[in-house]
Amino acid sequence: MVNCCGLVSEKNEPVPLKSISVQLQVRDHVTSVSSSLQYVNEEERPLEAVFVFPLPAEAAVCHFSAKIGEQEIVAELQDKQSARDQYDDALSSGQQAFLLEESDESSDVFKLSVGCLSPGQIAVITIVYVMELSIQADDALRFCLPAVLNPRYTPTASAAGVPEVSSASVIPYTLSLSVDVRSSDRISRLDSSCPLDPLVFLDAQHTHATVTLSAGHRFDKDVELLLYYENAHQPTAVVEAGAAAAQTGSLMADPVLMISLYPEFPADVMSSLASQGEFVFVVDRSGSMDCTMHHGKDAQMRIDSARDTLLLLLKSLPMGCYFNIYGFGSHFESFFPQSVVYSEDTMEEALKRVKNMKADMGGTEILQPLKHIYSQPCFPDHPRQLFIFTDGEVWHTKELLDLVKSHAYSHRCFSFGIGEGASTALITGMAREGSGHAQFITGADRMQPKVMQSLRFALQPAVDNISVDWTVPEGVTVDMLSPPISALFQGQRALIYAQLKGQSSGKTEGAVTVKYRLKDQPVTNQLQFTLKPTEDTGRTIHQLAARSVIRSLELEERAGGADAEAVRSRIVELSVQAGVSSAHTAFIGVNKDSTQTVKGPLLQRRVPVPPMGVPQVTFHSRPCAGVRMGDSSDVMMDDSSDAESDESDAASDPEPEPQADPLLQLVSLQKASGCWELNAALAAVFGKTEDEVTNHRPAQADGSVWATVLALIWLHTCRSGDQVEWQFVAMKAASWIRSQKPDGLTPCVCDGNVLLGGHVTQEALGI
Known part of the structure; x- marks a missing residue:
């Protein structure tokens, strides 16, 4: 079996997906992503292609359209089964149709069916989704455009449902990507795992910037973007106006509020883990x-x-x-x-x-x-x-x-x-x-x-008794749309969505107060916000709020109970109303105005899941009568590398090579209590002999105390940039030294600095 690393036809020719163009519009902590995919049927017969591809799990798909020549077909969101029936009926009638649906098994896998493309015909498919940007340990906001849909291991998969891998090719399509960032906070920089053109600031305050992916990028790995704001931990509140045309009292008709909170825990509590x-x-x-x-x-x-x-x-x-x-x-x-x-x-x-x-x-x-x-x-x-x-x-x-x-x-x-x-x-x-x-x-x-x-x-100490309270003017009520907050971490964002109902007679200000207990200490965080939208922000906040509610309802439905069918109906209703995808809805578009119907069966192509770089694609053959499509699991294959049995006996394998990284070597020598022993292996990490280290030991210093002080000095001097990795190792070491109550610690630190070429103080070492 040959591993496929691209999309190919049975004749080893590129499949119809030719290019992908992506535009990101980032607004503070959320983004709208528009992806346009160009398909060309280069075969001599009509073609149907089914692409299975990844999207971020937290994304809310809110638009799907297809452009054939100068004609644009905007898809509607419907109950999934109804959409599938309509798609099949259209193809059996010779009409062009397009179907986009979320996988039944996983919310980060979507299936796109492109039906009845005539020979030589070009179709441009546009998918738009909105999502929150996750925050990283270094305060970066992260966006990832996944190029890879790894084969998903299915323990009970039958052989009939697993496509064979029979050929290989290079990645046949190109990617262009542009980013537009607008923020209430000053933009510091934007990094990427892929080459970018220089960031261009469009205002003097550095709150509006654009950047593009450098030309010639081959979409053979994930594109990761890391956006840094100057005041990343500043709490924010955004109010988005409701849609005038929406049904009164519905989620889309009322203003929706998005609160971003960054809890800051008291320093005295955080100092003791x-x-x-x-x-x-x-x-x-x-x-x-x-x-x-x-x-x-x-x-x-x-x-x-x-x-x-x-x-x-x-x-x-x-x-x-x-x-x-x-x-x-x-x-x-x-x-x-x-x-x-x-x-x-x-x-x-x-x-x-x-x-x-x-x-x-x-x-x-x-x-x-x-x-x-x-x-x-x-x-x-x-x-x-x-x-x-x-x-x-x-x-x-x-x-x-x-x-x-x-x-x-x-x-x-x-x-x-x-x-x-x-x-x-x-x-x-x-x-x-x-x-x-x-x-x-x-x-x-x-x-x-x-x-x-x-x-x-x-x-971190456990946070409990978390409560969220609202202070709003008379006549206004607040409906929480987010699940209850169950965890709070120092420096990590907590997002809250809420629906604002009613009208205020005068005041336009409100406040949200988050209270909790931390190591038996009461903590309060409060944020003021305005009830009036500052500008027309579109529908992004409403769509993300609806997505949050839908995900909660989907969990409730899977939990079972007498009201499961009612919950499902609520999911479909909210999904269609808000225009965002769900497990029970799908986007369907039919070209009803086409003057020419496609005659005869569609060309069949069955191309396997590639392990790297591209979505899976399957081509179907259909008779003139409607044929039911299988669900997404029909076109998934097992991870072939995972399916290998354990053929080797671990005991017969040679011992692993010792750690080449001096940091890992040093860490491996530390005792569970936090100390190090004075020996040749430790001296080798420092680039010294055991005699050199022993001869420099102050007379009054115990061997383990001396070794542990040296290890701390080496960490602070030689690996200061990796402190996040060794912080707990160093804390244990410092705690152990303090517990020994050693005499002559000051000369010990001085002599250690001389030996290792450091300039670290006792205070910096925590001893």
């Missing part, structure tokens, strides 16, 4: 984890990066907590039958097993290990913190999210998408339903800094 907890690390060991992190030079294997990250995590845990590590693929295994107390012995035992971890466990079945973890009793006074690492190549996403949500009361879930193509629905959904935080590691990103940022969140 929690020392309790149960930390469960769940690591994908499927075959696809044996791929590289990116396609650049010297890219690390995904499983190798996961091993390095586990080393840092294990060394950073506080003494006395509980922990366990799970590996999963077609089956799963755990290091310990149940979570164990973190000590020198258990840490060393876990590290030995981490060194032998391989991507050798077959497919990507994450459901069973999660069920097993949730079946384990929690430890009193040790809140469960779940860290999940996966390349996200699973298909039953909605079932997984329902499982996480059903146990939200007993844990927090921190999820990490590894490599390009990781399912945004899975990664962001698990963190959202588990009241945690999601991170994506793409391109040349290193996994360790992002994971350690999430560990800081996990070690």
Whole structure:
């Protein structure tokens, strides 16, 4: 079997998708994305193409249209089954039709059906979606245009539903991308994983800027944009006016408010991180984890990066907590039958097993290990913190999210998408339903800094008793459209959508107050806002608010109950009313004005899922009578790399090479208590011999104290730029030194600086 890396026809010719043009309009923390895809039927017979492609899970698709020559067909949003029937009826009648629908299994996969293209005919398909921009650890707002739809592993897939892979080609289409940014805050810069033309500011205040992707970009990897504002943590409130033509009393008719809050916790509370907890690390060991992190030079294997990250995590845990590590693929295994107390012995035992971890466990079945973890009793006074690492190549996403949500009361879930193509629905959904935080590691990103940022969140004191109160003028009421806030993290945004009903007789100001308790201390954050829209902001906020309500209703429907059908009807009603996609609706467009119908069966093409760079495409043949299309799962294939069985015996493999990175080597030598021992391996990290290090030791200094002081000085002097990775290692070391109450610490630090060429003070070391 040859892996396909592009879209080709049976004759090894490019498929009809020729180019993609994308325009982004960013307004503060949200964006509207317009993608135009050009298709050409280069065959000699009529053609139907079905493309399966990724969109961000949090996106709300709000427009779908097709342009044939000079004629534009704007699709309508309808009940999904009705739209599918209409599409089939149109094709059986020889009419051109276009169908866009969300996958039944995962909200970040869409299927686009382009029907009845005559030979030589050109069609330009335009899809518009709106979404919130996620915030990163360094305060960047992130947008990702996914180029990859990784094959989604389906444990029960039948062979008939899996397309064969028979040929390979290069990426046949081009990408152009332009970005327009308008903000109430000053724009600092815009970075990207791909070459950009220079950022152009269009006003003196630097609140309006444009940028374009450099010409010649081959769309063979995700395009990641990172937008930096000058005051990223400033809370904001945006009021969007209702539509005059909308039904009175409906969501679209009333003003909608979007609040962005950045809770700031008291410094004295944040200075002491929690020392309790149960930390469960769940690591994908499927075959696809044996791929590289990116396609650049010297890219690390995904499983190798996961091993390095586990080393840092294990060394950073506080003494006395509980922990366990799970590996999963077609089956799963755990290091310990149940979570164990973190000590020198258990840490060393876990590290030995981490060194032998391989991507050798077959497919990507994450459901069973999660069920097993949730079946384990929690430890009193040790809140469960779940860290999940996966390349996200699973298909039953909605079932997984329902499982996480059903146990939200007993844990927090921190999820990490590894490599390009990781399912945004899975990664962001698990963190959202588990009241945690999601991170994506793409391109040349290193996994360790992002994971350690999430560990800081996990070690933050728990926030409870969260309440949201509104102060509005008489005659105005507020309906919350967002789910209740279940988690707040220092420096992380909390978004709130609300519908403003009624009319104020005079006052135009309101306020929202968020209250919570943090380590038994009451905290209050308040934000003032105006009830009057400052400008015509379109429908973006309304559409995002509707999307939030729809997602909540979809979860409620899947939970079951007597009102499931009523909930479904509410989803369809709100989806059609707001013009945004849902699990139960689809966009349908039919060219009823075409003067020429297409005769005879459509040309059949069946082209497989490529592993990198492009959407999946399937071409169908249809007789003159209407034929029911299969759902999205009919055109999905298993991850072939995941389907490999474990053919190697781990015990027969050679021992892994020692860590080449001096930082990881230093960390690997630290004891669970936080100290280092004075030996040749530690001296080698410093570039010294054991005799050199020993001979410089002050007479009154204990060997372990001297070694630990040197390790801290080296971290601050030689790896200051990586502090986010070693911050907890250093905190444990400083705490251990303080507990020893050593004499002569000042000369110890002075001599250490001389030996290592540093200039670090005792205060900076935390001792």
